[in-house]
Amino acid sequence: MASERKALPVIDTTRCTGCGWCVAVCPPHVLSLAVVPGWQKKSTLHDEAGCTGCAKCAVRCPFDAITMQRIADLPPPR
Ligand code: SF4
Numbered sequence: 020m021a022s023e024r025k026a027l028p029v030i031d032t033t034r035c036t037g038c039g040w041c042v043a044v045c046p047p048h049v050l051s052l053a054v055v056p057g058w059q060k061k062s063t064l065h066d067e068a069g070c071t072g073c074a075k076c077a078v079r080c081p082f083d084a085i086t087m088q089r090i091a092d093l094p095p096p097r
């Protein structure tokens with residue numbers, strides 16, 4: 020399905036502290052915290068299709084762990 024999104028958030032898990040701010044500000048609630056090995060929590064985009072590309076998560080992240088990547092620069096789906 021075509022979408023108006025121009026970019027998707029890419030989360031740098033080495034910078035993410037699991038603080039959850041991005042999860043809290045995401046309007047469609049497509050981010051969540053996942054437990055990774057070592058019992059740390061990291062932000063993950065669990066519903067890429069639901070992301071509007073609004074960049075609120077990237078703006079809110081206090082640790083600069085989220086970068087918006089233009090969809091044209093990402094590998095194509097499939
Ligand atoms: S706001 Fe940044 S540091 Fe906090 S959980 Fe989200 S990506 Fe990780």
Ligand code: SF4
Pocket residue numbers: 027028044045046047048049050064069070071072073074075076077
């Ligand atoms: S870009 Fe917007 S919709 Fe997409 S994950 Fe971030 S806050 Fe949510």
